[in-house]
Amino acid sequence: MSTLYRVDSSVQGDRSVTREITDELERAWSAALPGGVVSRRDLVTTPLSPAAWTDALAAREADEPTPDQQAALGLAADLAGEMLAADAIVIGAPLYNWGVSGHIKCWIDMLWADPRFAPRTYPLTGKPITLITSCGGGTSPGAPQHGWDHSVPYLLHTFGTVFGGEVTHIDNQLALADHSPAMAHLREKAVELRAQNRTTARETGTTLAELAA
Ligand SMILES: Cc1cc2nc3c(=O)[nH]c(=O)nc-3n(C[C@H](O)[C@H](O)[C@H](O)COP(=O)(O)O)c2cc1C
Numbered sequence: 001m002s003t004l005y006r007v008d009s010s011v012q013g014d015r016s017v018t019r020e021i022t023d024e025l026e027r028a029w030s031a032a033l034p035g036g037v038v039s040r041r042d043l044v045t046t047p048l049s050p051a052a053w054t055d056a057l058a059a060r061e062a063d064e065p066t067p068d069q070q071a072a073l074g075l076a077a078d079l080a081g082e083m084l085a086a087d088a089i090v091i092g093a094p095l096y097n098w099g100v101s102g103h104i105k106c107w108i109d110m111l112w113a114d115p116r117f118a119p120r121t122y123p124l125t126g127k128p129i130t131l132i133t134s135c136g137g138g139t140s141p142g143a144p145q146h147g148w149d150h151s152v153p154y155l156l157h158t159f160g161t162v163f164g165g166e167v168t169h170i171d172n173q174l175a176l177a178d179h180s181p182a183m184a185h186l187r188e189k190a191v192e193l194r195a196q197n198r199t200t201a202r203e204t205g206t207t208l209a210e211l212a213a
Helices: 018-030 051-061 067-085 102-113 151-161 181-212
Strands: 003-008 037-041 089-094 126-135 166-172
Touching: 003 018, 003 067, 003 126, 003 181, 018 037, 018 126, 018 166, 018 181, 037 067, 051 102, 051 151, 067 102, 089 151, 089 181, 126 151, 126 181, 151 166, 166 181
Parallel strands: 003 037, 003 089, 089 126, 126 166
Antiparallel strands: none
């Protein structure tokens, strides 16, 4: 049975752009592969605690791990197992305060705590990962805030270079154009970009389903 593993991390509920685009990919994948399974992890509705990460790290050093430390290591194993079991992975990752969301960071730290994600093991080699990011402004070359996005480089490095996945990046920008008077001249461009990204997500979902069939 082919599995799409979907990870969400937006705190903006129904207003979330990453969830909207991730939905699009999931719908296309399910339509093209009716017998496929979608498994989900919502890092906001079921957040991971940094305390669990501390315990998972300590468990690896301890001669006799405490029950909390054992549970944390078990959680890290579950999270790593979910990634390894998937045929395709889609991750919604918003930009908050010019960085990666705390929800995503804690999840990635927990993955690292599992021995199967040890450095230089490239556990996701060959696995298709679609990274869907969204930011309020514009961070492309030439934009005033070019270089301020410290989330996307970290995520591409982690899932591609370090974990070895085959990353497709769908990058939504200008999400706040509708709300910011200073961005009024960018509203049309924002609408175009969002529509284009939804289309790319649909196409990616269909292609991934065909590969998994
Ligand atoms: C708490 C918070 C912090 C944000 N910080 C930034 C920021 O530093 N730079 C930026 O360009 N947009 C920022 N934004 C806008 C988000 O990046 C934008 O709304 C994006 O669509 C977030 O993805 P989401 O809609 O899936 O939540 C922020 C939004 C929120 C709610």
